[in-house]
Amino acid sequence: xxxxxxxxxxxxGSAAVTVTTPGGTSNPENPSMYFYYAAVPSLISVxxxxxxxxxxxxxxxxxxxxxxxxxxxxxxxxxxxxxxxSSTVLTAVTxxxxxxxAAVTVTTPGGTxxxxxxxxxxxxxxxxxxxxxxPTYAGNTVTLTGTSLTxxxxxxxDGxxxxxxxLSPTExxxxxxAGSAGPATVTVVTTAGVSNGLTYTRVAGPGI
Numbered sequence: 001x002x003x004x005x006x007x008x009x010x011x012x013g014s015a016a017v018t019v020t021t022p023g024g025t026s027n028p029e030n031p032s033m034y035f036y037y038a039a040v041p042s043l044i045s046v047x048x049x050x051x052x053x054x055x056x057x058x059x060x061x062x063x064x065x066x067x068x069x070x071x072x073x074x075x076x077x078x079x080x081x082x083x084x085x086s087s088t089v090l091t092a093v094t095x096x097x098x099x100x101x102a103a104v105t106v107t108t109p110g111g112t113x114x115x116x117x118x119x120x121x122x123x124x125x126x127x128x129x130x131x132x133x134x135p136t137y138a139g140n141t142v143t144l145t146g147t148s149l150t151x152x153x154x155x156x157x158d159g160x161x162x163x164x165x166x167l168s169p170t171e172x173x174x175x176x177x178a179g180s181a182g183p184a185t186v187t188v189v190t191t192a193g194v195s196n197g198l199t200y201t202r203v204a205g206p207g208i
């Protein structure tokens with residue numbers, strides 16, 4: 001009443017399974033007698049490509065053969081959750097992971113696909129803004145020093161966006177926008193989150 005068999009190689013798709021004995025060949029038309037071959041998934045991209053070490057970032061993975069995905073892993077750590085949208089796209093929530101690169105893989109009944117790179121970063125921190133004083137008009141260049149500044153996407157002075165240049169993981173220069181005289185809170189936004197705020201004070205020019 002029972003036979004175990006090892007499947008031969010075959011292209012993706014359905015295959016009728018038959019058994020032949022001296023008494024004849026079994027009926028291959030029974031739908032339950034089909035074995036379905038799934039292609040090994042192939043991954044193309046993961047978006048965004050980086051996020052916080054705490055996890056919780058929603059990423060979109062595109063590729064092919066993603067239907068029936070049974071696992072999404074980041075360096076072998078299971079995604080917090082994932083949802084298959086179609087055979088070419090799925091979304092996943094990143095798990096916590098130490099800072100650094102992680103290999104993203106998707107497993108389906110067809111196997112485990114090629115890995116994609118996803119980078120984990122700590123939440124950015126600011127330790128200094130230089131100079132701490134500037135004019136109320138725009139154009140003063142300030143240097144922000146801190147940590148985890150590589151993926152800076154925004155620099156703000158009391159919420160007002162400033163143009164900026166990332167010099168290194170610990171240094172960013174920004175051009176202060178115009179604003180009223182007084183203190184302004186400077187923050188940096190990266191793909192891993194928002195930094196603590198530092199104070200930059202605008203000083204009104206002398207009146208003559």
